[in-house]
Amino acid sequence: MDWLPHITVATIVEDNGRFLMVEETKHGRTVLNQPAGHLDPDETLIEAAVRETLEETGWDVEPTGVVGIYLYTAPSNGVTYQRVCFNAKPLKHHPDYQLDDGIVGAKWLTRDELLAQRANWRSELIIRCIDDYLDGNHFGLELIRPSL
Incomplete structure (x- = not known):
């Protein structure tokens, strides 16, 4: 049996207790997720996080650290x-940016x-x-x- 894990990135962007979230359509329903996606060929993890955040939210961000590395099935x-x-910290919003297919929009939500x-989360x-x-x-980006 071949086991092929998928490498993904996600970005936590906070502004005054609110988190930048993505509403996206998955299997016919609208779910919430952090800006997240797959690593592309010849791309660094940091570049992927910046790209995915822009493509899914219209926000330019500056990664400032690593929260964690997670394995999820x-x-x-x-x-x-x-x-x-x-x-990451939010830098600039591009309200007219053409978001990725399947993205309904971005919204800022508190933890509460x-x-x-919870029923609308893409995953735990x-x-x-x-x-x-x-x-x-918050671990340094030098992680x-x-x-080579």
């Missing part, structure tokens, strides 16, 4: 994802507002990453080493 399809979650919408990683961020898990 989706119960819906059995696929294993390795997620590298960054924290997210908890009230949403709250785990936010809670790790709120608990002070991410360039390829």
Whole structure:
């Protein structure tokens, strides 16, 4: 049996207690997620986090740290994802930016507002990453080493 984990990135962007979230359509329903996506060929993890955040929210961000590295197997399809979650500061919003297909829009939500919408989460990683961020898990970007 071939086991092919998917490398993904996610970004925690906070502004005054609100978190930048993405509403996206997945399997016919609208779900919430952090700005997140797959690593592209010839791209660094940091570049992927910046790109995915822009493509899904219209926001330019500056990564400032690493919140954590997570292994998650989706119960819906059995696929294993390795997620590298960054924290970043918002820099500039491009309200007319053409968001990726399947993206309904971006919204800023508090942790409590997210908890009230638990049935709409794409995965439990949403709250785990936010809670790790709120608990002070911020590791330096030097944790991410360039390829040789």
